[in-house]
Amino acid sequence: xxxxxxxxxxxxxxxxxxxPDADGIGEVGNAKCGDIMKMYLKxxxxxxxxxxxxxxxxxxxxxTSSMATEMVKGKTIEEALAITNxxxxxxxxxxxxxxxxxxxxxxxxxKAAIEDYMRKNxxxxxxxxxxGVCCRKCEDVHSQYEE
Amino acid sequence: MSERVVYLDHAATTYVKPEVLEExxxxxxxxxxxxxxxxxxxxxxxxxxxxxxxxVAAALGAESREIFFTGSGTEADNWAIKGAAYANRKxxxxxxxTAIEHHAVLHTCQYLESxxxxxxxxxxxxxxxVSPQQVADAIRPDTVLVSIMFANNEIGTIQPIAEIGKITRxxxxxxxxxxxxAVGNVHINVKNMNIDMLSLSAHKFYGxxxxxxxxxxxxxKVTNFLHGGAQERGRRASTENIAGIVGLGKAIELATANxxxxxxxxxxxxxxxxxxxxxxxxxxxxxxxxxxxxxxNVNFSFEFIEGESLLLMLDMKGIAxxxxxxxxxxSLDPSHVLLAIGLPHEIAHGxxxxxxxEENTQEDVDYLLEVLPDIVGRLREMSPLYEKxxxxxxxx
Numbered sequence: 101x102x103x104x105x106x107x108x109x110x111x112x113x114x115x116x117x118x119x120p121d122a123d124g125i126g127e128v129g130n131a132k133c134g135d136i137m138k139m140y141l142k143x144x145x146x147x148x149x150x151x152x153x154x155x156x157x158x159x160x161x162x163x164t165s166s167m168a169t170e171m172v173k174g175k176t177i178e179e180a181l182a183i184t185n186x187x188x189x190x191x192x193x194x195x196x197x198x199x200x201x202x203x204x205x206x207x208x209x210x211k212a213a214i215e216d217y218m219r220k221n222x223x224x225x226x227x228x229x230x231x232g233v234c235c236r237k238c239e240d241v242h243s244q245y246e247e
Numbered sequence: 248m249s250e251r252v253v254y255l256d257h258a259a260t261t262y263v264k265p266e267v268l269e270e271x272x273x274x275x276x277x278x279x280x281x282x283x284x285x286x287x288x289x290x291x292x293x294x295x296x297x298x299x300x301x302x303v304a305a306a307l308g309a310e311s312r313e314i315f316f317t318g319s320g321t322e323a324d325n326w327a328i329k330g331a332a333y334a335n336r337k338x339x340x341x342x343x344x345t346a347i348e349h350h351a352v353l354h355t356c357q358y359l360e361s362x363x364x365x366x367x368x369x370x371x372x373x374x375x376x377v378s379p380q381q382v383a384d385a386i387r388p389d390t391v392l393v394s395i396m397f398a399n400n401e402i403g404t405i406q407p408i409a410e411i412g413k414i415t416r417x418x419x420x421x422x423x424x425x426x427x428x429a430v431g432n433v434h435i436n437v438k439n440m441n442i443d444m445l446s447l448s449a450h451k452f453y454g455x456x457x458x459x460x461x462x463x464x465x466x467x468k469v470t471n472f473l474h475g476g477a478q479e480r481g482r483r484a485s486t487e488n489i490a491g492i493v494g495l496g497k498a499i500e501l502a503t504a505n506x507x508x509x510x511x512x513x514x515x516x517x518x519x520x521x522x523x524x525x526x527x528x529x530x531x532x533x534x535x536x537x538x539x540x541x542x543x544n545v546n547f548s549f550e551f552i553e554g555e556s557l558l559l560m561l562d563m564k565g566i567a568x569x570x571x572x573x574x575x576x577x578s579l580d581p582s583h584v585l586l587a588i589g590l591p592h593e594i595a596h597g598x599x600x601x602x603x604x605e606e607n608t609q610e611d612v613d614y615l616l617e618v619l620p621d622i623v624g625r626l627r628e629m630s631p632l633y634e635k636x637x638x639x640x641x642x643x
Contacts, residue, residue: 102559110556111563116629131593131632134553134573134581138631154631158555158574162629199574 102159103193109163114170117152123220126212129205135161139169139209143217148172148180153209160199167191168206177214183207251565253611257451257543257604258400258428259569263494264453264605270497271455274490282487283478292489299496303460306503307445308436315461315479316492320427320448321351322472323461324394326483327423327444328355330469331392332364335421339389345369345377346587347404348396351446352425353583356394369395374536375404375588383414392421397429397445401571401584401600402535403544405433412441421467427451427459431502432510432541443467447499449491453605454498458491509605513542516603520545520612527620530636534585534598543603546571548585548594551633552626557599560622566615571598593632 102110119140129136135157142150151169155162168188172180185203189195195203263271274295280288282296297311304311317323332342344356346368356366367385369377382393393415398405408424415422423444426435431452437445445462449455463469463482475484502509517540525531530550549557554570561568571582573596580586581595590598601615627633 107559110559113629118634127631131596132591134592134596136631138634154629154634156551156630156632157553158572159559161553162556 101196102163103195105191105193106160106163106195109166109192110159113162113166115152115166115173116154118154119150119152122152122213124213124215124217126209126214126216128208128212129157129161131156134158135202135205137161137165137205137209139165139213141172141213141217143177146176148175148177157202157205158199160195160202161205163192164188164195164203164206165209168210172210177217180210181214183210251614253566253607253614255566255568255601255603255607255611255615258403258541258600258602260450260456261453261604262606263450263455264498264501266501267454267494267497271490271494274493278489282489283476292487295489295493296487299492302496302500303447303462306430306435306499307462308438309462310465312480313437313462313465315463315483316487316495317459317461317483318457318485318488320425320446320451320459323446323448323459324349324351324425325355326461326472327446327463327469328352328392328394329359330472331421331423331444331467332359333470334468335391339387339391340364341367341387341390343367343369343382343385343390343393343395345371345395347371347375347399347402347584348394349400349425349427352394352396371404371587373589374539375399375402375534375584376536376539377406377411379407379410379414382411383418386414386418386420390418390420392423394423394425397424397426397435398433398541399535399584400428401582402546402588403428403540403602404535405429405539405541408442409440415443416441428541430499431506432513432543434506437462437464444469449495449498452498452502455491455494458488458495460495510542513603513607516607516609516612517543517545519609520601520603520615523612523616524619527616528623532594534588534590541602545601545603547599547601548590549597549599549623550594551630551636552597552623554581554596554598556626557597557622560626561618564618564622566618569600569602571600572596 119142122140123143124141127138138154140152141148151172153165153169155165185207188206189203280292282293300311300314303314360366369381412422421443425446427448430447443464448459473484532548534546554572555574558570571585573581585595
């Protein structure tokens with residue numbers, strides 16, 4: 101059911117781990133729903149120079165985390181914020197419909213980590229932080245993708 | 248992919264034993280007659296169906312005319328529950344079942360609720376057991392049916408069926424049991440256990456898929472489920488799946504003849520797996536009763552990791568197993584069985600079901616014990632929940 105690329109990123113995930121002196125950290129998801137993504141970003145001169153993640157979740161959740169960290173590296177903050185869940189899924193050669201919410205989490209983890217960075221640096225985030233995501237109910241995250 | 252393949256999902260399905268297949272094969276080719284036909288080709292297949300019926304009856308301690316073949320265990324459950332509910336509607340509209348039934352029973356009961364029936368879903372204890380007293384207390388004057396599974400497909404818990412049967416018989420309420428997981432694993436005698444209806448499915452005990460049976464005790468009123476021809480003495484229309492029925496008959500005969508040796512072997516594999524995994528891997532719990540469980544069933548929850556990831560990694564090592572995580576249940580929630588025994592969602596997501604069978608050996612257990620700790624460790628290293636535990640931020 102998963103593409104070869106998804107299986108590759110699941111079995112050999114890129115950038116697993118933590119960045120001890122990260123400039124932005126975003127955690128989204130909920131253990132109750134069965135997936136949590138935590139993303140660490142190192143940012144210098146508006147450029148994301150390093151990204152790492154830790155994820156509790158299914159194969160698609162791990163693979164999208166891995167792909168999302170690969171995609172943000174070397175990008176400006178603005179470019180990273182423009183990465184959509186669809187782009188993450190496409191970079192993995194697609195996800196099964198029931199797993200699309202996992203790519204949503206990846207997009208939200210990037211945004212949450214960048215918001216954290218902006219807040220810490222006195223720049224204006226939208227004020228929601230990651231909470232707009234992590235406090236959601238599972239149904240909100242999943243429902244739009246139900247078959 | 249791994250070269251080694253270890254199948255540890257016998258509760259999902261089993262292969263067809265060679266001696267079962269051998270008996271089935273002629274019924275696909277030269278012995279193709281319709282059992283309803285009068286000529287010898289038809290009489291031949293009619294006889295094969297009746298011999299299979301005798302074998303099923305012998306395995307259950309029933310009479311042959313109390314056995315009706317179906318297309319699956321699910322059909323048998325649907326027929327038993329809807330059939331008994333509709334046939335006895337004048338007496339009442341209350342049904343009792345449990346929170347941990349297979350969906351074939353649960354969803355059938357939910358359907359009947361939409362038809363105006365009232366259903367009591369008995370809760371289970373932390374090991375997944377229902378007590379006979381709970382059943383006695385739930386029976387009302389308008390109760391027409393009690394349906395309680397013999398053994399649970401996920402956590403393997405074996406219910407006190409004989410004790411429940413004694414109560415329902417005394418109270419004059421029809422007692423159905425979904426024995427799909429139990430047949431071939433547990434000694435069953437429908438007369439001694441006071442069972443009125445029992446569902447079974449061939450592919451769980453080395454028979455073919457697409458065939459099951461329903462035992463209906465003589466005198467129990469059940470409306471028909473499939474309407475049409477006069478097959479199965481007018482109770483279940485459809486031209487018989489002769490090869491499947493023959494296979495079911497042979498498989499149940501083998502399963503009941505070898506039950507003690509089979510159980511002994513599976514219990515050794517099961518108990519060693521439980522003891523060793525709990526010794527070697529921290530933050531693990533065994534789901535289901537330690538002893539009142541199916542001989543081949545093991546069900547663990549590994550904290551801080553998710554079941555589908557675990558299955559994928561085991562698959563890469565050639566091990567086929569199952570999980571009750573939401574990702575594998577096809578719904579948003581993890582298994583209703585794991586939630587019913589009181590597991591929090593996050594722990595239910597990390598469940599692993601291993602079910603042993605005929606071809607498994609202690610070497611298979613060795614192999615599982617070799618790869619499982621590494622896989623769990625790898626997933627935990629990736630998990631932000633485990634990170635918190637390591638830092639002492641999270642209580643376990």
